[in-house]
Amino acid sequence: MKQLWGMGKNNWKGDRGAYWLVLPYIIFFCAFVAYPLIFSLVLVFNRWNIVTPMEWVGGKNFIRLTGDPLFYKSLINTVIFLCIHIPLQILVALGFSLLLHKRIPGRGFFRAVYFLPVVVSGVAVTILWQQLYSYDYGVLNAILRALSLPAVPWLIDPGVAMPSIAIMATWKNVGIYIVLFLVGLQNIPPELYEAASIDGAKPSQQFLSITLPMLNPTMLVVVVLSTIGGFSLFIEPYVLTGGGPMQSTLSGMLYIYNQAFYFGHMGYAAMLGFVYALIILAVVLLQRKFIEREAVA
Amino acid sequence: MRTALRYIVLVIGAVIFAYPFLWMIAGSLKPEMEISDLGLWSDNFSLHSFVLVFTKIPIVRAFINSIIVSLSATTSVVVFGSMVGYALARLRFRGNKLIYMLILFTMMIPFQIVLIPQYILMVKLGWTDTYLSLITPTMMSAFSIVLFRQFFMEVPQAIVDAARIDGCNELTILFRVIWPLSRPVIITVAVLTFMTSWNEVLWPLMVVRERSLMTMPQMVALFTIGGEAETQLGSLLAAATLLSLPIIIAYSFFQRYFIESMASTGLKG
Numbered sequence: 001m002k003q004l005w006g007m008g009k010n011n012w013k014g015d016r017g018a019y020w021l022v023l024p025y026i027i028f029f030c031a032f033v034a035y036p037l038i039f040s041l042v043l044v045f046n047r048w049n050i051v052t053p054m055e056w057v058g059g060k061n062f063i064r065l066t067g068d069p070l071f072y073k074s075l076i077n078t079v080i081f082l083c084i085h086i087p088l089q090i091l092v093a094l095g096f097s098l099l100l101h102k103r104i105p106g107r108g109f110f111r112a113v114y115f116l117p118v119v120v121s122g123v124a125v126t127i128l129w130q131q132l133y134s135y136d137y138g139v140l141n142a143i144l145r146a147l148s149l150p151a152v153p154w155l156i157d158p159g160v161a162m163p164s165i166a167i168m169a170t171w172k173n174v175g176i177y178i179v180l181f182l183v184g185l186q187n188i189p190p191e192l193y194e195a196a197s198i199d200g201a202k203p204s205q206q207f208l209s210i211t212l213p214m215l216n217p218t219m220l221v222v223v224v225l226s227t228i229g230g231f232s233l234f235i236e237p238y239v240l241t242g243g244g245p246m247q248s249t250l251s252g253m254l255y256i257y258n259q260a261f262y263f264g265h266m267g268y269a270a271m272l273g274f275v276y277a278l279i280i281l282a283v284v285l286l287q288r289k290f291i292e293r294e295a296v297a
Numbered sequence: 298m299r300t301a302l303r304y305i306v307l308v309i310g311a312v313i314f315a316y317p318f319l320w321m322i323a324g325s326l327k328p329e330m331e332i333s334d335l336g337l338w339s340d341n342f343s344l345h346s347f348v349l350v351f352t353k354i355p356i357v358r359a360f361i362n363s364i365i366v367s368l369s370a371t372t373s374v375v376v377f378g379s380m381v382g383y384a385l386a387r388l389r390f391r392g393n394k395l396i397y398m399l400i401l402f403t404m405m406i407p408f409q410i411v412l413i414p415q416y417i418l419m420v421k422l423g424w425t426d427t428y429l430s431l432i433t434p435t436m437m438s439a440f441s442i443v444l445f446r447q448f449f450m451e452v453p454q455a456i457v458d459a460a461r462i463d464g465c466n467e468l469t470i471l472f473r474v475i476w477p478l479s480r481p482v483i484i485t486v487a488v489l490t491f492m493t494s495w496n497e498v499l500w501p502l503m504v505v506r507e508r509s510l511m512t513m514p515q516m517v518a519l520f521t522i523g524g525e526a527e528t529q530l531g532s533l534l535a536a537a538t539l540l541s542l543p544i545i546i547a548y549s550f551f552q553r554y555f556i557e558s559m560a561s562t563g564l565k566g
Contacts, residue, residue, distance in 0.1 A: 016390075017388070017466060017467040017468075018384045018388040018389075018390035018393075018467070019390060020467075021380040021381060021383060021384035021388070021467060021468075021471075022380075022381050022384045022385070022396055024377045024380065024381070024437065025377065025381045025396065025400070025437055025442070026396070028377075028436060028437040029399055029403065031418070031433075032411070032415060032418075032433075032434050032437075033399075033403050033406070033411065035414070035418060036410075036411035036414035036415045036418065037406070037410065037411060037414070039414040039417065039418070040410055040411065040413070040414045043413065043414060043417070050417065050420055096307075096310055099303055099306060099307055100307070102303075104300070104303070104304075106304075106307075109311075110307050110310070110311055111556065112552050112556070113310075113311045113314050113315050114310060114311070114314050115552075115555070115556055115559075116314055116315060116318065116545070116548070117314060117318075118555075118559060119492055119544050119545070119547075119548045119555055120318070120496075120541040120544055120545065121495070121496040121498075121513075121514045121517075121540050121541055121544065122496060122498065122514075123496075123498055123514040123517050123518045123521075123537070123540060124321075124514075124517070124537040124538075124540045124541040126521075127517070127521055127533050127534070127536070127537040128317055128318070128320075128321045128534070128537055129317075130521075130533075131321075131324070131332070131333075131530060131533075131534065132317060134333075137332075137333035137530075138333070139320065139333070139335055142333065142335060143335070171313075171314070175314070175559075176559050176560075176562070179556055179559065179560045180560060183560055225562070228407070231407070231409070232408070232409075234499050235498050235499065235518065238518070238522070239518050239521055239522055242522065252409070253409065253499070256409065256412070256413070257499070257502075257503075260413055260416070260503075261503065266413060266417065269413050270413040270414065272409075273409040273410050273411075273412055273413055274409075274410055276407070276409045276410075277406070277407040277409045277410035280407040280409070281405075281407065
């Protein structure tokens with residue numbers, strides 16, 4: 001029958017209609033992926049404010065970047081953010097997912113509540129936390145004072161501001177990672193635990209030698225997604241601190257935005273974007289290698 | 298005992314994640330003097346802060362803009378994305394593999410590298426300060442295509458063959474035969490796209506300066522930093538409440554799909 005209708009795999013002539021179906025994507029790819037990629041390679045060698053003609057400056061944008069203290073500052077800020085955000089995220093997400101893994105009543109409710117900040121706009125969350133973090137009138141300092149602890153200058157102190165943003169970002173995103181860890185936990189075959197308990201392994205030993213190693217793929221996803229998120233940090237410092245105090249919350253994306261739209265340095269902003277993209281790819285590749293090797297060891 | 302402890306921790310967690318939102322909504326209704334109180338109740342609730350927001354910024358217009366942009370993006374991603382996903386999953390043509398590779402490649406590129414050139418493209422096309430600049434760059438999503446492709450590969454070949462024998466063309470097969478079988482993936486992609494589009498703020502800040510075209514998060518963000526809110530904490534909280542309520546309402550109805558769609562992004566890593 002298949003042969004008769006010319007639909008057997010062997011005499012397949014190909015579907016002409018297929019090209020019409022993928023055509024929209026090809027147009028989209030050319031306009032919004034290929035063209036920008038190629039154009040970015042032109043842009044990084046030019047000085048341009050969009051209004052006046054482009055001026056070829058060769059490697060000057062790159063030389064400028066290597067000596068730009070604000071570029072390094074934004075990079076260090078991102079590293080500070082990630083060093084707090086990722087461990088905190090894993091700890092909190094893993095903790096709650098272990099509590100929610102058992103089929104207990106109200107499980108769906110708790111999962112839904114923890115997920116709530118994920119769906120809400122980052123702008124709304126930032127406005128909310130601006131009030132919570134306020135030094136004199138903020139809720140967090142009110143709680144600290146009630147416990148007769150010293151108030152924390154959450155957004156005022158250059159040393160504290162970026163960690164404050166990292167805590168806020170963790171609060172906003174941890175719901176995703178709770179769900180990812182729950183999926184990961186579900187995929188661990190229960191036989192492993194049964195075998196371990198027969199061998200007399202304590203729950204803590206089971207956690208270290210079964211749960212953690214089996215969660216390695218999830219761990220990799222969590223680390224990679226948080227890293228990409230951390231490098232994309234923009235709206236939180238934009239609304240909360242404007243990059244201050246003393247540039248301590250200037251994120252990479254905020255710096256690119258400022259260079260492009262406050263100073264009109266399109267070429268230099270493109271160079272920053274280019275270098276940041278390479279850094280992200282390198283970091284993610286390293287994490288992949290490192291965490292996958294951990295799994296083998 | 299252990300169950301009790303488990304519940305205590307879970308409840309503390311729920312308070313930490315939900316209480317700030319309740320406090321935000323309460324704060325938007327409280328008089329200015331009482332906002333910094335921890336409690337949720339006040340005897341002096343009023344809509345004063347909301348009135349202030351509505352008189353100071355064209356928030357209704359921004360809401361309509363956001364709806365237009367998000368719905369257009371969602372429709373486009375679902376329709377075109379499923380077309381490409383279907384072709385890649387079920388049709389054999391030259392370049393099939395190549396296009397799939399391009400899609401995977403697109404997913405790998407950090408957006409930082411294409412952001413400025415994309416903006417310049419909008420300037421060159423003269424699309425800044427139009428809906429086109431807000432909608433076109435999000436009309437397709439590589440990740441959604443991958444999700445569609447994966448789902449469509451599971452559809453039994455017999456169903457597709459039967460439709461072909463009936464003389465259906467590919468579009469009819471996709472929209473009349475495959476779509477009704479694919480509700481989970483369609484809803485997942487739609488929810489994910491709508492939410493991402495609704496909450497997007499960096500791109501609108503880049504391409505729209507005209508107030509009447511601003512999306513809701515953009516307008517609220519500029520309201521916050523631009524000093525229009527002056528020192529009115531209540532109006533800030535009211536603006537934040539207006540911005541989050543539509544998504545919170547949608548979330549309360551489609552909660553499962555929101556969570557599943559975000560869980561599917563785990564595949565990206």
